[in-house]
Amino acid sequence: MRRIVRLLIFVGSLLGIAGLLSAADLHRPNILIMLSDDHSYPYLSCYGDPNVQTPAIDQLAAEGMRFHRYFTSAPQCVPSRAAMMTGRSPVAARMTRFSSPLPRDEMTLPELLREQANYHTGICGRSYHLDGSGQRGGSAVGEFLTQHEMRTFETRVNFLNHCGDPDVAPTVHEFLSTRPADKPFFLWANFSDPHHVWNAPDQLRPDPAKLKLPPHWPDMPGVREQFADYCAEVNRLDRTIGGVLQVLREQQVLDSTLIVFLGDNGAALPHGKGSLYDLGSNVPCVVRWPGIVAPGGESRALISGEDLAPTLLAAAGLPPYAKMSGVSFLPLLKGQAHTPRQYLFVERGPHGSAPVTVGMSSSGYDLARAVRSDRYKFIYNCTPWIPYGPVDSAGGVAWKQMQAAHTAGQLPPEFGASYFTTPRPVYELYDLETDPGELRNLSGNSEQAAVERELRLALAEKMILDFDYLPLPAIPESPHAPSNQVQTAGNRQAAFQRLDTDRDGKLSLDEFGQGRQQDEAQKWFTQRDANQDGSISREEYLPASPAPAKMGTE
Structure with missing residues (x-):
């Protein structure tokens, strides 16, 4: 009898566990990422921009949360998408060369969702850009990628379908109609708009004369014409997004889906795509998740x-995932306490597949890094001798008129300095509060010396953690550091202050791990937490002073 009772208890416990798992499964949201191409912030009407009309995306924002300062990790499609999918910087993921395929040993978001949470996963729309160049025309490069099995995404997801923007909604319908009923889904839908070439119909194009221009462009007819073309593409994108949302309604999954809309990098206009200015990497980001996001x-x-x-x-x-250096902002979505980033980092590498040539501009080849805080940005140009050129729009009327005005001496000096200084400065520093257009370089200014040194140190630390191949930026000596030891202690003091975001005099694992890979952060945190109280005090973080050297010894 006792055996029977024990058996019943055991079976009951198993059923209870199964019930808990089923309940947990019910709370795994479907996930849809909708990614526009070359889409700078703030070009959605939900951000108050008067140049575009985007009612479908505005509705997402009204029913969810919009982010003003979401920055991609690179101002180009490939490395930016690599960071989104891996949770790592493009440098750490070895994806700074535009034509690179994602290495097989880099684990991606859809793979983790499929393997660890039983998601049905898919990618559709415009190229996702992570299987390398040479995908068309049977080029030799493409043959190399095939020969060495370097195109991996067919095995990373359950569903993969390239298509143009008009076919995205029908493809989403196909994906949803064929998915297993007992699995949540993850779908990454990619759109071409507002990527160059700009060919949206005239009825979607605003009047160029009525556009509100940002401060980083001179007010010229060609600039207005091309900006109007760009805005028309954003307006067309919104209609495509509306079609996808309608499919979700018809499939009755709209309210059980966590939707993220965002851009992959900035607009293909001067100061935008390919540059480390805000227009190149600050993109729209809207998240809708009914019942979770207010x-x-x-x-x-x-x-x-x-x-x-x-x-x-x-x-x-x-x-x-252990290798991820990104930090979850889920608490922010849930309205909970969230430790904000103090810095974010953006990198620039080669663009496209064009070879290096004498006289080329930065549109095809550039090596640079940037770090941004709430107020300031520091840019480190490692190929300053290469003149600036806008990515994908150097042949457009806007850039040609700017070049002509500069040659004729008619371009206002702040634009001439920003766009046409050659060689470019190795270091740039901008006060984004007083100079949102990033036109007045403050690097070397004594009044900002402390800020610039802080940002150089933050960038150097990130480059070291990512095993960056570029030389580190020069770090000016602190005026209060008479010796190497004091200099080191000063650096550690500044780093502690920088990491202690809640100002409680100690570092949590989340604070200590900012910018570090998760496994490395845990290892170093455990070593420094001498009393094992789950936090690192200032004394535990700072290096011990060395014993005084004996006179007469080396």
Whole structure:
């Protein structure tokens, strides 16, 4: 009898566990990422921009949360998308060369969702850009990628379908109609708009004369004409997005789906795509998740492209992958306490597949890094001798008119200095509060010396953690550091202050791990937490002073 009772208890406990798992499964949201191409912030009407009309995306924002300061990890499609999918910087993921395929050993968001949470996964729309160049025309490069099995995404997801923007909604319908009924889904839908070439119909094009121009462009007819073309593409994109949302309604999954809309990098216009100015990497980001994200929310927290993957993993109840350096902003979505980033980082590498040539501009080849805080940005140009050129729009009327005006001496000096200084400065520093157009370089200014040194140190630390191949920026000596030891202690003091975001005099694991890979952060945190109280005090963080050297010894 006792055996029977024990057996019943055991079976009952198993059923209870199964019931808990089923309940957990019910709370795993479907996930849809909708990614526009070359889409700068603030070009959605939900951000108050008067140049575009985007009612479908505005509705998402009204029912969810919009982010003002989401920055991609690179101002180009390939490395930016690599960071989104891996939760790592493009440098750490070895994806700074535009034509690179994602290495097989880099784990991606859809793979983790499929393997650890039983998601049905897919990618559709415009090229996702992570299987390398040479995909068309049977080029030799493409043959190399095939020969060495370097195109991996057919095995990373369950569903893969390239198509143009008009076919995205029908493809989403196909994906949803064929998915297993017992699995949540993850779908990454890619759109071409507002990528160059701009060919949206005239009825979607605003009047160029009525456009409100940002401060980083001179007011010229060609600039207005091309900006109007760009805005028309954004307006067309919104109609495509509306079609996808209608499919979700018809499939009755709209309200059970966590929707993220965002851009992959900035607009292909001067100061935008390919540059480390805000127009190149600050993109729209809107998140809708009924029952979790309160309607009508907004945030000005600094969010990095590295942060998307760990956030969506957390939403599915999964921990971040060990190699991820991104930080989940799920608490922010839930209205909970969130430790904001103090810095975010953006990198620039080669663009497209064009070879290096004498006299080329930075549109095809550039090596640069940037770090941004709430107020300031520091840019480190490692190929300053290469003149600036806008990516994908150097042949457009806007850039040609700017070049002609500069040659004729008619371009206002702030634009001439920003666009046509050659060689470019190795270091740039901008006060984004007083100079949002990033036109007045303050690097070397004594009044900002402390800020510039702080940002150089932050960038150097990130480059070291990512095993960056570029030389580190020069670090000016602190005026209060008479010796190497004091200099080191001063650096550590400044780093502690920088990491202690809640100003409680100690570092949590989340604070200590900012910008570090998760496994490395845990290892170093455990070593420094001498008393094992789950935090690092200032004394534990700072280096011990060396014993005084004996006189007469080496």
